[in-house]
Amino acid sequence: MVRRVIIGVFCALLLVTASEAVTIYPIHRATILAGSLFDFKVEFDGVVQPDKVRVTVNGAEYTQALGRAATFVEKEKGVDKSALVLRDASIGAPGIYSVTASDGVTTSTVSWEVYGTPGPRKAKNVILFIGDGFSVAHRTAARILSKGISEGKYQGMLAMDGMPHMALVGTSGVDSVITDSANAMSAYTTGHKSSVNALGVYADRTPDTLDDPKVETIASLAKRKLNLAVGVVTNTEVEDATPAGMVAHTRRRSDYDVIVEQFYRSGVDVLMGGGSASFLPKSTPGSRRKDDEDYIAKFQQAGYALVTTDQEMRQAAANPSTKKLLGLFHPGNLDTVLDRKFLKKGTVEKFPNQPDLPDMVRAALGVLSQNPNGFVLMVESGLIDKQAHTLDWERAVMDTIMLDKAVEVGKEFAAQRGDTLILVTADHSHGLAIVGTVDDSTKGKDMRDKIGVYADAKYPNYPAPNAEGYPDTLDVSRRLAVFFSNFPDYYETFRPKLDGPFVPAVQNAEKIAVANENYKNVPGAMLRTGVLPYDATQGVHTGDDVVLTAMGPGSERVVGFMENTDVFRVMAEALALGN
Numbered sequence: 001m002v003r004r005v006i007i008g009v010f011c012a013l014l015l016v017t018a019s020e021a022v023t024i025y026p027i028h029r030a031t032i033l034a035g036s037l038f039d040f041k042v043e044f045d046g047v048v049q050p051d052k053v054r055v056t057v058n059g060a061e062y063t064q065a066l067g068r069a070a071t072f073v074e075k076e077k078g079v080d081k082s083a084l085v086l087r088d089a090s091i092g093a094p095g096i097y098s099v100t101a102s103d104g105v106t107t108s109t110v111s112w113e114v115y116g117t118p119g120p121r122k123a124k125n126v127i128l129f130i131g132d133g134f135s136v137a138h139r140t141a142a143r144i145l146s147k148g149i150s151e152g153k154y155q156g157m158l159a160m161d162g163m164p165h166m167a168l169v170g171t172s173g174v175d176s177v178i179t180d181s182a183n184a185m186s187a188y189t190t191g192h193k194s195s196v197n198a199l200g201v202y203a204d205r206t207p208d209t210l211d212d213p214k215v216e217t218i219a220s221l222a223k224r225k226l227n228l229a230v231g232v233v234t235n236t237e238v239e240d241a242t243p244a245g246m247v248a249h250t251r252r253r254s255d256y257d258v259i260v261e262q263f264y265r266s267g268v269d270v271l272m273g274g275g276s277a278s279f280l281p282k283s284t285p286g287s288r289r290k291d292d293e294d295y296i297a298k299f300q301q302a303g304y305a306l307v308t309t310d311q312e313m314r315q316a317a318a319n320p321s322t323k324k325l326l327g328l329f330h331p332g333n334l335d336t337v338l339d340r341k342f343l344k345k346g347t348v349e350k351f352p353n354q355p356d357l358p359d360m361v362r363a364a365l366g367v368l369s370q371n372p373n374g375f376v377l378m379v380e381s382g383l384i385d386k387q388a389h390t391l392d393w394e395r396a397v398m399d400t401i402m403l404d405k406a407v408e409v410g411k412e413f414a415a416q417r418g419d420t421l422i423l424v425t426a427d428h429s430h431g432l433a434i435v436g437t438v439d440d441s442t443k444g445k446d447m448r449d450k451i452g453v454y455a456d457a458k459y460p461n462y463p464a465p466n467a468e469g470y471p472d473t474l475d476v477s478r479r480l481a482v483f484f485s486n487f488p489d490y491y492e493t494f495r496p497k498l499d500g501p502f503v504p505a506v507q508n509a510e511k512i513a514v515a516n517e518n519y520k521n522v523p524g525a526m527l528r529t530g531v532l533p534y535d536a537t538q539g540v541h542t543g544d545d546v547v548l549t550a551m552g553p554g555s556e557r558v559v560g561f562m563e564n565t566d567v568f569r570v571m572a573e574a575l576a577l578g579n
């Protein structure tokens, strides 16, 4: 009893201490590239007197390390507490920096590691391939479907399998063990951890989504320090978190209008994907902008060739006078490769001229490689994630094969030159696993009876891959059994969704997710009771590590376990961005 009281008092003290803390950005244990720009911010818990404020770096007045004085804000908007803000600070000398801030009552200390990039520049070009939500089971299933397997051995390897360096990558963010694509991508592009929904910023306490402490992206560094070309290629909307992470600074990834403006101001040389709805002025039908800015016109006036179909893209890329390329092929996300090449479902009928991701990479490389200084290119196969959310694993795996085919294009480019670092990874994982096969010929009343595990699984009987490396059909009699670890209530059909992308659950009038009744009458469909909160209509990201595969100059640093922020460091070192 006494002990419980003591613990109670102790906890109360902890709470008091926490609420009076002084918060410093960049946060404790931040790793910062020497010479990169970052916003320095100190948040005080209450209105404080400026003459009571003391901030030191390694024991000396902070202005010595950071170069100039911060602005004192007596009452931050929406918070009514004081803060110190210094935009675009940087530290040139590598080392450990201990930063202490005090308001005269409370003191906080954080430690930063500022790192340089010793040695000469190793890579002329960097290509970063991201499979959004790309998990180990996606990779294994892609190898089975696109290469075949017998005698326990694959008939071939994926392009990414043949790369010499590999590591496991930790994906957690500042605020949570589970990341989203925004803070995960920011870790790759800035070397700083951040919070769910935040792009290129530390999430501060004020409600304004555009005033958070910024950190510099690799796109900015590549242009500012080396005058490299920068390319962003995706099959999602270009404003979506992963592509946006190359240039954006916002606390809220859904700030699409702002993200388009930030792309425009970034000077990105090649930008291709979907999401044209956020480029069109409000008055244009199909626009989702809140203003009348016409970003298609703005990009064109800035010298970008605009392409909206596969054919236009090929023509523009083949034209040596194309130095800047804007490709917008869809108002929203492009369709999956299963829908585009095989089923003609999704929105393919309405948008029949969408390019294939490997061709987009080929076009981007053609334009970017004209820059004699080199380039940084990010390529995303983004629908792996979208289809994993909707438990549509076949679509996700086919888009993983497409990712690998895009990697093949990158490898061919690199093979001719030897000066290109290639990284292939995911921003986070999803919870799916291959457990065996579903065999329609197995006797039994329910589909569960037809799940073969261990020896009964044998091998699936997908057709041999076609010339491009895809199986021509997924609807075979003995197919992979893949199940998810997390899901809403939904009907498991044990079959590929040939009528169009899967919609496992929908929200009812009370905002409760219920299994989508459209699948109730699929023969053998089984209701699975969800494990997620009642409003979730989809599966969610998982905290499992992701795999990073790499080749080319600088890739030898890819080994063992790495934080996602270390992946930025690999690219920065290969390009010697800290010199």
Ligand SMILES: [Zn+2]
Pocket: 133, 181, 385, 386, 389, 541
């Ligand atoms: Zn996702």
